[in-house]
Amino acid sequence: MEANVRFTHQALIEQSKQGDRNAQYQLYGLYVDAMFNVAMRLLTIREDAEDVLQESFVEAFKKMDTFRFESTFGAWLKRIVINRSINHLKTKRLLLSSLESEGEVIEDDEVNAIEPLEIEKIKIGLGQLPEGYRQIITLYLIEGYDHAEIGEILRISTSTSKSQYHRAKKKLVKIVNEL
Structure with a gap:
């Protein structure tokens, strides 16, 4: 059964690379909830998370040809969501003004x-x-x-x-x- 799931995932990814909208929709359905949770943990504002989520899937589907199965599709997509979330925060100037510090060590x-x-x-x-x-x-x-x-x-x-x-x-x- 697990081999079939892996094959199905790989087939969906390959079909998505070819521009198959149905396969992209199926991949979206498989990952949307998990990726929304990732965005929410970073952004905390539902509307921002929803926006970033949609932008992330659009970017992922546009760049499907760069996915090389070196990691799982979920890990690759998660990296896109995290990067988009962080960029979103930067544009809203919500990051701390300076994360640089003296390197204080705490037990x-x-x-x-x-x-x-x-x-x-x-x-x-x-x-x-x-x-x-x-x-x-x-x-x-x-x-x-x-x-x-x-x-x-x-x-x-x-x-x-x-x-x-x-x-x-x-x-x-x-x-x-x-x-």
Whole structure:
């Protein structure tokens, strides 16, 4: 069964590369919910996420010929959604004015403070973080990117990503503990 799913996915991708609108629509249906969630975690505003989502699918279908099966289609599409989301935030000037820092090192023991907290409190806390902090927390903890990848995506150094992550995590713990 799993082999058939993989074959179907590959066939849909190949047909989409040929411009088959039905195949593109089927791929859209398979990925729209997951990609919307990615956009929402970064943008938090439904209308912005919907706009970015549509732009991302249009871009993906226009650039289907560049997809080489070096990763999954979902991972490739997710990268487009994340990049579009970040570009959207930049145009709205919601990024922190400067993510560059002195590279302050913070111990990782604050992670244990998050574990017992309720998911709702964490969601509320994420919503209260400054945009730049929320981006790094989302990319690292939720989307699973490492600091080198985050640095590439946000055009910052790896050490800046690490220090901003630790600051964001510390601030999130503080916010959540105050709820």
